[in-house]
Amino acid sequence: MLTQSLFYFLSFLAVFSALAVIIAKNPVHSVLYLVLTFFAITGHYILLNAQFLAIVNVIVYAGAIMVLFLFVLMLLNLNAETEPQKPLYIKLAGVISGGLLLLVLIGALKTVDLPAGVTTNEPGIGLVENLGMVLFNEFLLPFELASVLLLTAMVGSVLIGRKEA
Amino acid sequence: MEETLQTIQSIPLEHYIWFCATLFVIGVIGVLIRRNAIIILMSVELMLNAVNLLLAAFSVHHGDPSGQVFVFFIMAVAAAEVAVGLAIIVMIYRNTGSVDINIMNKLKW
Numbered sequence: 001m002l003t004q005s006l007f008y009f010l011s012f013l014a015v016f017s018a019l020a021v022i023i024a025k026n027p028v029h030s031v032l033y034l035v036l037t038f039f040a041i042t043g044h045y046i047l048l049n050a051q052f053l054a055i056v057n058v059i060v061y062a063g064a065i066m067v068l069f070l071f072v073l074m075l076l077n078l079n080a081e082t083e084p085q086k087p088l089y090i091k092l093a094g095v096i097s098g099g100l101l102l103l104v105l106i107g108a109l110k111t112v113d114l115p116a117g118v119t120t121n122e123p124g125i126g127l128v129e130n131l132g133m134v135l136f137n138e139f140l141l142p143f144e145l146a147s148v149l150l151l152t153a154m155v156g157s158v159l160i161g162r163k164e165a
Numbered sequence: 166m167e168e169t170l171q172t173i174q175s176i177p178l179e180h181y182i183w184f185c186a187t188l189f190v191i192g193v194i195g196v197l198i199r200r201n202a203i204i205i206l207m208s209v210e211l212m213l214n215a216v217n218l219l220l221a222a223f224s225v226h227h228g229d230p231s232g233q234v235f236v237f238f239i240m241a242v243a244a245a246e247v248a249v250g251l252a253i254i255v256m257i258y259r260n261t262g263s264v265d266i267n268i269m270n271k272l273k274w
Contacts, residue, residue, distance in 0.1 A: 007176050030207060034211070044222075045218070048221055048225045061243075095194055105189075134231065139238075146241040153244075153246075153249050154248065157251070157252035
């Protein structure tokens with residue numbers, strides 16, 4: 001019972017702050033609301049007993065990526081006054097097409113037969129130990145490729161961001 | 166361990182699907198209605214997170230850890246994407262003095 005009310009509270013919090021992200025005029029407020037959304041999603045991971053993902057979500061998303069966003073916003077000195085706005089009818093068209101997409105998603109997924117309940121009796125799959133075993137046994141090559149990708153991204157962004165490029 | 170299983174089972178998978186679909190659509194709307202390139206990147210992050218949560222929910226409900234490994238890879242790729250994207254935005258700001266996507270139409274034919 002507590003779990004369910006926690007689920008609905010976290011869902012409401014995530015949807016509310018996600019809406020605030022795209023509505024807020026000041027980009028700094030958007031970043032802060034996005035951090036709130038990420039924390040709500042972290043709560044969902046904890047509810048799912050996916051502890052590794054919860055920790056990584058806090059460290060990588062709410063920590064590193066959002067600090068990067070905030071840093072760039074501060075660097076470019078963006079605020080509510082310099083915020084470019086789309087005309088109202090384009091915004092309306094965007095909201096309507098997004099709502100239509102939601103309708104299509106719900107309509108497509110409403111008739112899907114989901115298997116009832118958990119098919120396993122092993123709830124500890126989200127722990128670091130189990131995920132590490134899977135990661136380094138089945139997914140070793142993609143894991144190494146991801147490290148190469150991160151290195152490439154780092155070198156690339158340094159090259160792009162250099163002042164005397 | 167038994168009660169953890171019951172806790173997870175007490176929330177049906179459909180609710181995760183509706184919630185993640187809503188979050189994804191909010192991200193899509195953000196991409197459509199904003200002109201600030203940084204906010205658009207943030208909306209893309211929102212979409213990625215919706216999909217991540219759905220992958221994790223399916224993975225837990227099916228007892229298959231591969232889904233959570235995929236989420237890990239998506240996070241790594243998203244971090245790389247954000248680093249390069251923000252570098253590009255900073256360079257565009259240096260050259261044009263704005264992050265408005267309406268003036269970034271130089272690749273139009």
